[in-house]
Amino acid sequence: MSTYDGKTRLMLNSYIFIAYQTIVIKEVRRFLRIWVQTLVPPVITIALYFVIFGNLIGSRIGKMGGYSYMEFIVPGLIMMAVINNAYANVVSSFFSQKFQKSIEELLVAPVPNYVILLGFVTGGVARGLCVGLIASLISLVFSGVHMHNIFITAIVILLGSVVFSLGGFINAVYARNFDDISIIPTFVLTPLIYLGGVFYSVDTLPPLARHISQFNPIFYMVNAFRYGILGISDVSIGLSMGLLTLLTVVMFAFSLRLLYTGKGLRN
Amino acid sequence: MSTRPGQGVAGAPWQGHWKGSECCLFFCYACRLLSTAVLQSMTPAISIRNLYKTYANGFKALNGISLDVQQGDFFALLGANGAGKSTTIGVIATLVKKTAGTVEVFGQNVETHVYDTKLNLGVVPQEINFSLFEKVMDIVVTQGGYYGLPIKVAKERAEKYLRQLGLWEKHNQQARVLSGGMKRRLLIARALVHEPKLLILDEPTAGVDIELRRSTWEFLEEINKAGTTIILTTHYLEEAENLCRNIAMIDKGEIVVNTSMKQLLQTLNKELFVLDTYNHMTTAPLLNGFEVKLLDETSLEVALDKGQNLNEVFQLLSDNRISVKSMRNKSNRLEQLFVSLLHRPIDTSAAGAVK
Numbered sequence: 001m002s003t004y005d006g007k008t009r010l011m012l013n014s015y016i017f018i019a020y021q022t023i024v025i026k027e028v029r030r031f032l033r034i035w036v037q038t039l040v041p042p043v044i045t046i047a048l049y050f051v052i053f054g055n056l057i058g059s060r061i062g063k064m065g066g067y068s069y070m071e072f073i074v075p076g077l078i079m080m081a082v083i084n085n086a087y088a089n090v091v092s093s094f095f096s097q098k099f100q101k102s103i104e105e106l107l108v109a110p111v112p113n114y115v116i117l118l119g120f121v122t123g124g125v126a127r128g129l130c131v132g133l134i135a136s137l138i139s140l141v142f143s144g145v146h147m148h149n150i151f152i153t154a155i156v157i158l159l160g161s162v163v164f165s166l167g168g169f170i171n172a173v174y175a176r177n178f179d180d181i182s183i184i185p186t187f188v189l190t191p192l193i194y195l196g197g198v199f200y201s202v203d204t205l206p207p208l209a210r211h212i213s214q215f216n217p218i219f220y221m222v223n224a225f226r227y228g229i230l231g232i233s234d235v236s237i238g239l240s241m242g243l244l245t246l247l248t249v250v251m252f253a254f255s256l257r258l259l260y261t262g263k264g265l266r267n
Numbered sequence: 268m269s270t271r272p273g274q275g276v277a278g279a280p281w282q283g284h285w286k287g288s289e290c291c292l293f294f295c296y297a298c299r300l301l302s303t304a305v306l307q308s309m310t311p312a313i314s315i316r317n318l319y320k321t322y323a324n325g326f327k328a329l330n331g332i333s334l335d336v337q338q339g340d341f342f343a344l345l346g347a348n349g350a351g352k353s354t355t356i357g358v359i360a361t362l363v364k365k366t367a368g369t370v371e372v373f374g375q376n377v378e379t380h381v382y383d384t385k386l387n388l389g390v391v392p393q394e395i396n397f398s399l400f401e402k403v404m405d406i407v408v409t410q411g412g413y414y415g416l417p418i419k420v421a422k423e424r425a426e427k428y429l430r431q432l433g434l435w436e437k438h439n440q441q442a443r444v445l446s447g448g449m450k451r452r453l454l455i456a457r458a459l460v461h462e463p464k465l466l467i468l469d470e471p472t473a474g475v476d477i478e479l480r481r482s483t484w485e486f487l488e489e490i491n492k493a494g495t496t497i498i499l500t501t502h503y504l505e506e507a508e509n510l511c512r513n514i515a516m517i518d519k520g521e522i523v524v525n526t527s528m529k530q531l532l533q534t535l536n537k538e539l540f541v542l543d544t545y546n547h548m549t550t551a552p553l554l555n556g557f558e559v560k561l562l563d564e565t566s567l568e569v570a571l572d573k574g575q576n577l578n579e580v581f582q583l584l585s586d587n588r589i590s591v592k593s594m595r596n597k598s599n600r601l602e603q604l605f606v607s608l609l610h611r612p613i614d615t616s617a618a619g620a621v622k
Contacts, residue, residue, distance in 0.1 A: 012382065015415025022412025026405075033400070101396035105457070108360045109413035110385035267322060267363045 019111045020119050027123025031089055031130075038089070039131060042081050046135045049077050050142045053199065065201050065232040071146065074139045075226040076198030079160060081135045083221070086128030086161040087189065090120050090168030091181045098172065103265065113259035117169065117252070124165025125158065132157060146229050152237065153228030159244045160221045166251040173258045173265070192218045202234045217247060310374040311335040312465045312496040313359065318368035320354050320520075328354040330520035331368070336498055336513070338373075338464075341491045343511035343528070344500045351520040352500040353393055356469050360390045372465060386414065389463035391454045393470045393500075399443035403434060406442060407457050414461035421460065428456040432486060448479035455483070459490070466490070467498045472506060484510055508532070539597035540577075542567045545590045554583040568597060 031038040050070070058069035065072055097103040106116055147153065167189075175181045196218030202210045213219050214235075224240035227233035233240070259265070313336040320329040329351050336342045346352045357363030359370055361377060370377045372384040397406045404425055411421030429435045432452040437445060445453060451471055458466060468487075472480040480503075488510065491497050501507055507514060507528070514531055516524040524531065543566050551561035557580060558570040569580055584591060 018415045018417060019413050022409055025412075026409055029405075097398070100398060101392075101394065102398045104362060104392065104396050105410055106413055107362055108385065108388075108390050109410070110382045110415075111413050262364060266361070267357065 015110075016112060016115055019109070020115050020122075023106070023111075023116065023119025024122045024126070027089070027093060027120065028126050030093055031123070031127045038085070038127060039134070042085055042131045043134050043138065046077055046081050047138050049073070050138060054142055064204075065230070067230055067232070068143075070143050071230065072201070072226075073199055074143050074146075075229045076196075076222045078132050078135045078139065079157070079222050079225045080193050080198050082128040082132040082157055082161050083164040083218070084185075084189070084193070085131040086124040087164040087168040087171075087185065089127040090124040090165045091172045091175075091185070092168075093123060094120055094169055094172035095175050095178075095181050098175075098264065099178075107265060114256055117255055117259060120169055121162055121165040124168060125161040128161035128164070129157070132161075148231035149228050151228075152241070153225065155241070156221060156224045156228055156244065159248050160225070163217075163221075163244065163247050163251060166248070166255050169255050170251070170258065173255075173263055176264075192216050195219075197222045197234060217243065220244065310338070311371075312338045312340065312373060313498065314369075314371040314374070315355070315359075316369045318355070318358060318370065319366040320351075320358060320363065321366045328520055329358075329366075329368075332517070332520070332522055334515055334522060334525065336496065338496050339491075339494060340496055340498075340513055341488075341511045342496075342498045343507035343514040344498060344517060345504070345507055345514060346500070346517035350517045352517055353469055354520075355517070356390065356467055356500070359467065360388065361385070386461065387464045389458035389461065389466045391451075391458045391466070391468040391471050393473070395450050395454065397442055397453065397457065400441055402439055403429065403442055403445070403453060404438040406453065407460050410457045411460040416461060424460050424462070425456070428459050432456050433482070448475040451475055452479070452483065455486075463495070465496045465498070469500050470502060471499070472501065472503060480506075537573075538571045540569050540571065540580075540594055541597050542569060542584075542594050543592045544584075545592050546588070548589070552584070552587040552589060554580060554587075557583070565592075 054070035054073055058073070061069040063069070094103070097106075167184075171181060171184050195213065196216050197213065202213050202219070205213065220235060220240040220243050223233040223235050224237060224244065227237050227240075313334065315332055315334040318329050318332040319327075321327045332351070332355060334355075344352050344355070354363055358365045359372070359377065361381075373387050375384050377384045401409075404422075407425035407429065408418070408421045411424055412418070416424065426435065426438070429438050432455060434445075434449060434452055434456060437449065442450065442453060451473075455468070455471065458468075471487075472483055475483065484506065487497060487499075499507065499511060511528055513527050514524065515522050541562065545565075547564045548561060548567075549564070551559045551567060553559070554569070557575070560568040560570075562568050571577065571580070581591065
């Protein structure tokens with residue numbers, strides 16, 4: 001495609017933008033159409049966490065990092081909702097399109113691979129942010145409003161949802177059946193999230209567990225997000241942001257490579 | 268062409284005087300334009316050279332296929348299950364990665380000119396491959412979006428093709444409520460939304476009832492007349508015989524026949540007729556020089572070689588005091604050829620479908 005002159009190139013770019021827009025609209029329409037499956041369950045789960053951990057048990061735990069337990073877990077719970085949903089959206093949408101072969105609609109069309117990837121990732125980010133917004137609104141019922149650094153909060157939530165959308169995409173590309181798309185979330189993602197410092201500060205852990213936590217990428221995301229909202233973090237914020245950016249770049253490149261090699265898509 | 272004295276601006280030959288060299292230049296330019304136009308129209312819609320495909324499990328689906336389909340053609344690609352038809356289409360549509368060879372669409376390589384070749388190509392797959400939970404209209408409009416059509420244009424085109432294919436009444440319903448035949452027509456509407464110059468249909472009428480099949484044929488004939496090149500794979504040989512002008516037969520990944528339908532049918536040297544008679548017979552009558560078979564007590568099958576005369580058959584039947592009530596051509600001629608060329612047994616009970 002490099003042989004095109006400037007004018008044609010410009011025209012192609014507008015075609016490509018329309019294709020991107022089309023994928024995003026399709027993805028958003030999908031999760032809104034099945035909102036009972038996509039938006040309601042995370043909201044109920046989050047509300048239960050707030051009531052049980054934050055309100056009932058939390059009141060007996062006392063302060064953590066200088067904040068009430070409820071205030072301490074709010075950022076982690078919001079982050080958990082965002083990354084879970086970003087991941088779930090891409091993995092289920094891409095895999096079901098692959099499974100029923102409607103992904104061929106995209107593969108036969110002149111849509112560049114990076115646009116396919118960006119489209120699905122944007123869909124995942126949209127659902128992640130949508131659920132994150134609802135979770136934040138619910139949190140207002142239980143806890144006061146805090147915002148230490150809106151810039152860091154926004155960057156972390158955006159990159160976090162991009163990373164997990166990419167994770168969902170990679171999972172979907174390798175998946176051969178519906179079991180494969182639930183194994184990773186259940187056996188890898190959930191333990192990483194629960195051990196990633198959503199419910200506690202690593203200071204409360206024994207030294208070995210604290211050391212192991214440092215290999216968990218979600219630990220850095222939760223802490224960076226908590227820093228953005230409350231201004232407290234178990235790790236250096238620079239390190240967290242650096243790692244998050246690195247993870248985004250590496251996973252994007254890897255996903256794109258999967259698309260170019262046609263893994264699981266083109267025979 | 269320079270500005271000449273006394274003539275404001277140099278114009279075409281009919282505007283003022285031209286030097287001989289200018290006329291010569293103009294003539295060359297016109298010739299070049301004309302030859303480019305002629306060459307472009309002569310470029311095949313599809314040109315496949317030495318195409319090989321071996322799947323990961325070692326199955327050799329294509330063994331060096333070479334094939335040209337000219338612009339404006341209505342072309343049949345025939346073959347039994349697993350012969351390599353869908354693999355060939357898959358390679359053209361970039362859904363299957365070739366092992367070796369080249370594929371050109373309107374003179375452009377599908378690998379190096381991805382954008383142009385894909386814009387010129389519409390594919391109707393063998394299996395239903397849209398989301399059943401999406402609305403009919405959304406499926407077509409979304410596909411238009413993938414080809415870069417602005418939403419307004421995509422909607423107009425979707426309405427046009429859904430109406431033409433008799434699906435407009437269902438445009439606001441989910442695709443799962445459509446009947447099997449309607450789902451197949453939706454695949455056609457979707458493939459046409461970007462108005463490709465070449466449409467490839469992989470068994471578009473499999474499992475579709477006769478009425479819908481016929482209206483699909485009429486629609487395809489119309490768009491072919493309007494200039495769209497069509498390549499069709501089918502199991503219904505009657506379909507190929509009725510619609511297509513040229514034909515290729517593929518067997519075990521190789522092209523075994525590639526000719527015009529007319530020429531192919533001319534090579535058929537035997538034609539079978541079924542005669543229903545008023546008489547009740549227990550054995551087939553002996554008709555000198557003709558092969559006769561008793562199908563049941565009132566019907567006969569007569570084989571006619573090239574050059575033999577049907578009048579003779581009737582004469583001989585009259586001599587045997589057998590009167591004929593009605594007569595029909597047995598099954599499909601192409602089917603006989605197909606079997607003889609590919610040496611495969613067939614089941615003629617299913618309306619000419621090769622199993």
